[in-house]
Amino acid sequence: MDRVVSPIHDLAELLSGRAQPVVIPERLAPSASYDLRYRIAVIAAAFEIHAKPFGVSGQRRISAGRLKLLQFVARRPWLIEMVRDWSGSQHDAQLAMTASQRLRRGFLGDQMHEDVIEFLVARGVFVRLGGHIVSDSMAFLMQVYSGVVDENLFPAERDVLQELLDVKITNDMLEGW
Numbered sequence: 001m002d003r004v005v006s007p008i009h010d011l012a013e014l015l016s017g018r019a020q021p022v023v024i025p026e027r028l029a030p031s032a033s034y035d036l037r038y039r040i041a042v043i044a045a046a047f048e049i050h051a052k053p054f055g056v057s058g059q060r061r062i063s064a065g066r067l068k069l070l071q072f073v074a075r076r077p078w079l080i081e082m083v084r085d086w087s088g089s090q091h092d093a094q095l096a097m098t099a100s101q102r103l104r105r106g107f108l109g110d111q112m113h114e115d116v117i118e119f120l121v122a123r124g125v126f127v128r129l130g131g132h133i134v135s136d137s138m139a140f141l142m143q144v145y146s147g148v149v150d151e152n153l154f155p156a157e158r159d160v161l162q163e164l165l166d167v168k169i170t171n172d173m174l175e176g177w
Contacts, residue, residue, distance in 0.1 A: 033075065039116045042157050044144040046070040047135065049161045054134060061134040064117075065174035070164060072107050074157040079103060080164065087167050 032038045046067055051060035073079045082103050117133065120126045127136045135141060148154055 033112060036116065036119070038154075039071075039112065040120070041144055041148050041154060042071050042074055043067065043113075043116060043120070044141045045148060045154065045158055046074060046161055047133070047141055048145040049158075049165065051135065054132075058138065059135050060138070061129065061132045063171075063174060064128070064131055064133050066169060067117075067133055068110065068113050069107060069169065069174065070161060071113060072110055073164065074160045077156050077160045080160055080167075083164070083169070084167055086173065087169060 047060070047062060050066065050070055051062040053059075054061040069083075073083055086103065117126060121128060123140075124136055125140050127134045148158070
């Protein structure tokens with residue numbers, strides 16, 4: 001009598017020791033920049049730390065450009081000095097343009113941020129209101145942010161976001177973003 005071998009049985013045999021994983025240390029690991037959970041955690045932290053109360057229903061909001069800049073810099077802590085210089089040069093238009101040029105180029109190209117925001121809007125976490133991002137589901141953001149803090153995840157990103165509270169980011173800096 002012929003025995004019927006199922007695909008599951010074949011897979012179990014392969015995984016029982018005959019198939020060996022191949023590890024190539026020279027291969028680059030995928031960037032965390034493309035990890036949806038990481039990006040949501042950083043956006044939640046930026047929103048929780050920087051958003052302001054809005055309306056009477058307990059909602060909070062932040063400028064879409066400001067949120068994009070904050071999360072961009074939080075993921076690249078070495079840029080905080082560049083943001084400080086840019087902020088400090090606002091009295092001189094020529095100096096402000098020079099100080100921000102490289103930062104603007106990288107910041108404007110961050111399409112992943114826009115995609116994550118659209119995902120969060122589709123999930124009902126955020127609502128776009130003009131040039132602002134408004135919380136529509138604070139429970140989700142608070143849960144994500146609390147989890148990040150409780151597990152001490154992404155301390156460098158959270159430290160940068162705290163430091164950015166002391167940097168004046170004007171609407172003129174964000175104009176056109």
